[in-house]
Amino acid sequence: MAHGAVDTAAAAGRRQPAGEGIGEAERVRDELGDALGAAGVKLPSLSLDAASCAGTAPRVLIDLGRCNVATARALAAALRREVGR
Numbered sequence: 001m002a003h004g005a006v007d008t009a010a011a012a013g014r015r016q017p018a019g020e021g022i023g024e025a026e027r028v029r030d031e032l033g034d035a036l037g038a039a040g041v042k043l044p045s046l047s048l049d050a051a052s053c054a055g056t057a058p059r060v061l062i063d064l065g066r067c068n069v070a071t072a073r074a075l076a077a078a079l080r081r082e083v084g085r
Contacts, residue, residue, distance in 0.1 A: 022053055025060040032062065039078035043067055 025048055033046050045065020052061040067075070 022060055025062060029062050041074045041078050
């Protein structure tokens with residue numbers, strides 16, 4: 001599973017709010033990781049928040065995780081470049 005994914009098989013059969021299911025969250029997490037990678041940024045802990053995937057109707061959160069100072073600096077620079085467009 002990419003980027004520290006949560007096991008979607010374990011969540012099978014759960015009711016999901018439209019657009020907020022675990023599968024959708026995994027796709028968005030991967031899109032974010034790809035976009036960040038294209039900007040030269042890799043968040044090493046990018047994943048789904050396991051606690052938010054629990055329950056019969058989970059409200060899945062994407063955990064951006066922790067990063068070192070160099071990664072935070074690269075992320076800030078990428079955001080500044082995007083805002084400057």
